[in-house]
Amino acid sequence: MHVVVVGAGIVGVCTALELIREGHKVTVVDAASNAASQASYANAGLLSPGHCFSWAEPGTVQGVLSAFILGKDRPRIGRPRNAALVGWLRLFAKQSSVGNWKRNSRHALQLARLSREIHFSTDDIPLSSYGGSRNGLLYLYKAGEAPAEAELDLLREAGEPFEVLRGNALRALDPSLNGANADSFHGGTYCPLDACGDARLYALEAARIAGERSAQFRWETRVGEILMQEGRVVGISTESGVLPCDACVVATGYASKELLRPLKYKLQIHPVSGYSLTYHGIQGARPVHGGVSISDKIAWAPFGEGRMRFTGFADIGHPDKTLSSHRFASLEAFARKLCPAVEGMEVEQWVGQRPMTPDGLPYLGAGTHQGLFLNCGHGAMGWTMASASARLTAQVMAGRTPSMDLTPFRHDRRFL
Numbered sequence: 539m540h541v542v543v544v545g546a547g548i549v550g551v552c553t554a555l556e557l558i559r560e561g562h563k564v565t566v567v568d569a570a571s572n573a574a575s576q577a578s579y580a581n582a583g584l585l586s587p588g589h590c591f592s593w594a595e596p597g598t599v600q601g602v603l604s605a606f607i608l609g610k611d612r613p614r615i616g617r618p619r620n621a622a623l624v625g626w627l628r629l630f631a632k633q634s635s636v637g638n639w640k641r642n643s644r645h646a647l648q649l650a651r652l653s654r655e656i657h658f659s660t661d662d663i664p665l666s667s668y669g670g671s672r673n674g675l676l677y678l679y680k681a682g683e684a685p686a687e688a689e690l691d692l693l694r695e696a697g698e699p700f701e702v703l704r705g706n707a708l709r710a711l712d713p714s715l716n717g718a719n720a721d722s723f724h725g726g727t728y729c730p731l732d733a734c735g736d737a738r739l740y741a742l743e744a745a746r747i748a749g750e751r752s753a754q755f756r757w758e759t760r761v762g763e764i765l766m767q768e769g770r771v772v773g774i775s776t777e778s779g780v781l782p783c784d785a786c787v788v789a790t791g792y793a794s795k796e797l798l799r800p801l802k803y804k805l806q807i808h809p810v811s812g813y814s815l816t817y818h819g820i821q822g823a824r825p826v827h828g829g830v831s832i833s834d835k836i837a838w839a840p841f842g843e844g845r846m847r848f849t850g851f852a853d854i855g856h857p858d859k860t861l862s863s864h865r866f867a868s869l870e871a872f873a874r875k876l877c878p879a880v881e882g883m884e885v886e887q888w889v890g891q892r893p894m895t896p897d898g899l900p901y902l903g904a905g906t907h908q909g910l911f912l913n914c915g916h917g918a919m920g921w922t923m924a925s926a927s928a929r930l931t932a933q934v935m936a937g938r939t940p941s942m943d944l945t946p947f948r949h950d951r952r953f954l
């Protein structure tokens with residue numbers, strides 16, 4: 539079967555690789571000139587089942603509202619501001635009840651754990667090729683804060699190992715936390731199976747291997763429409779003509795909503811911006827583990843020799859220049875405190891958009907048209923969930939029973 543995968547972000551290239559393994563003829567089509575040029579370009583790099591809880595949680599809406607009034611680093615709303623955004627925010631608020639948060643986080647955790655298992659079960663892409671490490675991740679809190687019991691309960695229920703660490707035990711695990719920032723972290727959760735690595739390097743390598751194994755790539759080719767005949771996919775139309783195919787996987791991140799709108803799919807995906815700094819050639823001490831300051835909403839990860847990334851913040855829509863430079867200044871201040879060795883170094887700045895759904899779960903599985911499959915809307919966890927999303931897509935396409943129930947990920951779920 540000839541399958542077109544639209545989108546060569548981390549989700550699209552992992553899918554292409556799975557479909558090649560299944561024996562399909564695969565063509566990947568992307569508007570950009572290389573893999574991982576949008577949301578997958580410089581994300582935090584955390585493979586983090588241990589903290590994949592839904593962002594729509596009890597208290598989020600009140601927290602955001604009070605931060606709007608009081609907070610210096612408050613979340614902001616950029617462009618576009620329209621009826622679709624209002625609708626999305628309303629559904630997000632609905633998802634933040636205790637029951638919905640638990641259910642959504644449980645599904646996310648199941649998908650993320652399966653993904654980690656698949657990710658590390660093949661030697662195709664070695665850790666060293668993407669600056670990866672498998673020594674666990676730290677989720678840290680400042681004075682007066684602690685891991686939420688509800689989150690720990692979900693980890694226990696899933697059988698996900700973790701340790702709650704405080705003070706010296708934390709600093710013994712990662713001596714870099716003895717630095718200037720040491721006193722600010724009072725404790726946290728250590729998830730030893732979590733990992734990190736540069737998602738873009740991984741995607742480039744996955745694309746290279748898929749190409750070696752016969753996948754075709756069409757770069758700088760924007761897909762305008764998915765073509766149907768009698769309710770089934772027959773091809774895609776691009777600026778350079780029609781490409782016939784038997785099936786199509788939509789892996790276009792937040793653009794999936796617009797791509798599928800003419801076919802009457804009503805996807806609830808909205809871009810939520812985050813900011814990223816990458817330092818190269820760090821000489822001095824740096825954190826051994828990737829981690830997240832839950833209090834600051836900032837993540838960091840060491841990538842291979844002397845590279846370090848810091849990411850953070852969540853602004854709904856696209857930010858303007860003033861907001862971006864404010865965010866970068868806050869991130870740089872945090873980076874200097876956690877890792878003083880970056881002081882005075884050149885830094886690469888990047889802003890990217892998470893393709894967020896109200897419940898934090900992606901759209902996975904078959905569409906209503908024959909031959910159409912969705913693999914999009916992975917929000918803050920696309921790197922963490924990519925390998926399982928790809929495998930499950932391939933299983934559904936082959937007509938096999940998928941390794942997990944895909945009902946929570948259906949394209950027509952209603953976010954009640």
Ligand SMILES: Cc1cc2nc3c(=O)[nH]c(=O)nc-3n(C[C@H](O)[C@H](O)[C@H](O)COP(=O)(O)OP(=O)(O)OC[C@H]3O[C@@H](n4cnc5c(N)ncnc54)[C@H](O)[C@@H]3O)c2cc1C
Nearest residue numbers: 545547549569577578581582584761791812919920921922
């Ligand atoms: C600051 C930040 C930090 C993050 N940190 C983490 C993390 O630590 N761990 C984690 O798991 N996740 C993280 N994420 C989330 C993760 O990066 C995303 O969920 C993931 O990259 C989404 O991948 P994707 O392949 O679905 O989308 P994308 O990477 O956006 O790829 C979509 C592709 O589709 C192409 N495309 C779009 N429209 C068309 C069209 N019409 N025709 C052809 N091509 C088209 C685009 O060019 C693009 O290449 C983070 C995100 C941000 C912004």
